[in-house]
Amino acid sequence: MPVMDNNEQNFQRLRLQRFYMAQINYLISHSIVAVAWFADQFHGSGQMALLIILAGSCTQALFWWSMRSGYNLRFADPSMTSAQIVVALLLASWLLLYLGDFRGTVLLLYPVILLFGVFQLNRRQFITHAILALLCFSAVVLHDLFRRPENINPTLSILQLFVLCCVLGWLSIFGSYIRELRERLQRRHSTLQAHQETLKGMMSQLQTLATSDSLTGLSNxxxxxxxxxxxxxxxxxxxxxxxxxxxxxxxxxxxxxxxxxxxxxxxxxxxxxxxxxxxxxxxxxxxxxxxxxxxxxxxxxxxxxxxxxxxxxxxxxxxxxxxxxxxxxxxxxxxxxxxxxxxxxxxxxxxxxxxxxxxxxxxxxxxxxxxxx
Missing domain, CATH: 3.30.70.270 (Reverse transcriptase/Diguanylate cyclase domain)
Structure with missing residues (x-):
């Protein structure tokens, strides 16, 4: 494990806390698989349901190992925000492939996944991930259209895609605004800290002038x-x-x-x-x-x-x-x-x-x- 100073250790603990919070999404997804299966809304075998759950568990175990071992520090973004969002979008889309009428409700997973990048992604990255989410859902719709046309309502699917596009578009604007607001606050905080350090230095100089003799450097x-x-x-x-x-x-x-x-x-x-x-x-x-x-x-x-x-x-x-x-x-x-x-x-x-x-x-x-x- 790489040697980290106290500051980097604090950041690493914060990354792990964010990662653990993200696991709530996976817990929800796995619960949805189980509920859909028992409600006869999962159009796949039991092995496929277990495979989706296993894939989610394995990918998250890999992310967890990367952070615990410090391997994530080799990347430009040690939080691996984009990687985690992409994996979550692909897994959510895989799940949607096997859901019936229940699918419209589960579309909420897409904006919830993108919210994970609110404090890390800039506007361009946010829009890119939103487009990826739309492409993933479009692929799900096209898959049903060509493989199971009897189980799809084209009008409903297009309406769902339109609503998802609106929600993700608004979320991209809102998320990037939050990111910019956070950066402005950080810059102001850094400026304030710099002013405080300058003030401390001036106070120290004043203290020295007040307690020492300028010619000899001895106490006055x-x-x-x-x-x-x-x-x-x-x-x-x-x-x-x-x-x-x-x-x-x-x-x-x-x-x-x-x-x-x-x-x-x-x-x-x-x-x-x-x-x-x-x-x-x-x-x-x-x-x-x-x-x-x-x-x-x-x-x-x-x-x-x-x-x-x-x-x-x-x-x-x-x-x-x-x-x-x-x-x-x-x-x-x-x-x-x-x-x-x-x-x-x-x-x-x-x-x-x-x-x-x-x-x-x-x-x-x-x-x-x-x-x-």
Missing amino acids: RRHFMDVASRRLALLGPGEKLGLALIDLDHFKRINDLYGHAAGDTVLQTFARIARKRLRDEDLIARFGGEEFILLLGNASIDSLTQCIERLRQAFAECHFDSMPEGTRCSFSAGLTLLNPGDPLEARINEADQALYQAKDNGRNCLQIHPQAV
């Missing part, structure tokens, strides 16, 4: 505060978060001496180093200007210190093409810890105090706030 201050507040609220007993406020040393002098493009490169380089060396669950954001803030998950003061020290050393080793050879950049950092129930703003102020202490100590270093020791 507002997003950091929202996330940090949620994580702080979820802290369990004994758990701690590390908080570090980082300020690039002498950043204004870099802008003044080498230009704002060089300053932007320094900011972007620091952001790239931070993303590369931090864990996925850690959060770093641009807090404003040349200032960054870091939230370290499941931290102790030792792990926080080691993390910031690795960042400081990696940043100090960077070379920038927009600045003279040997020019190095550095940062200062203030560190503290967050415990369950701590006010976030107060802890950020503590980290800021520690940062100022680090600057007073000569910059290019980190300072731990006394509260975190």
Whole structure:
């Protein structure tokens, strides 16, 4: 059986459901054979009645096997709509050959069979199948005319053919209209889905713009505060978060001496180093200007210190093409810890105090706030 994705499997189940519904027609046809036989309206042998039923059962078993095995997927129309309609028309015409006065009522089988193609056949195909149905019934009438002329009323047969022609003609127009209406609805649905996808993309871009810094790609201050507040609220007993406020040393002098493009490169380089060396669950954001803030998950003061020290050393080793050879950049950092129930703003102020202490100590270093020791 061919490998099918989920979408194709859903379509295949839908095709099988339509096939099972079509079996109601065959159940009706086989019942008609039995009723006609017992009512002495079947002008054939019992073997012929059984042969008609057997032919219908075998052809439907073949269609069922084709869908269950996935063989139908090799065809342009996996539903095999035309094939099923043609087989049903031929079997119905075969049955009509052996019916007497009962035949006029059973002509309803033709439009019922064509209804099977309402959602699959276009106008041309619908008309083609309607013409086939008329030709089949005409063949039945001609067969009776030449083989059993005593059992046929030519006027009645012509009237039946005329009524069938009118019904199938109207059904062709109605069926093709339904098909076109369905296609228009599908196109509108596809257009609506495309608009929805576009809207989702725009919303995603807006969300990104609202939560990230356009220069560095890091989270912005507002997003950091929202996330940090949620994580702080979820802290369990004994758990701690590390908080570090980082300020690039002498950043204004870099802008003044080498230009704002060089300053932007320094900011972007620091952001790239931070993303590369931090864990996925850690959060770093641009807090404003040349200032960054870091939230370290499941931290102790030792792990926080080691993390910031690795960042400081990696940043100090960077070379920038927009600045003279040997020019190095550095940062200062203030560190503290967050415990369950701590006010976030107060802890950020503590980290800021520690940062100022680090600057007073000569910059290019980190300072731990006394509260975190």
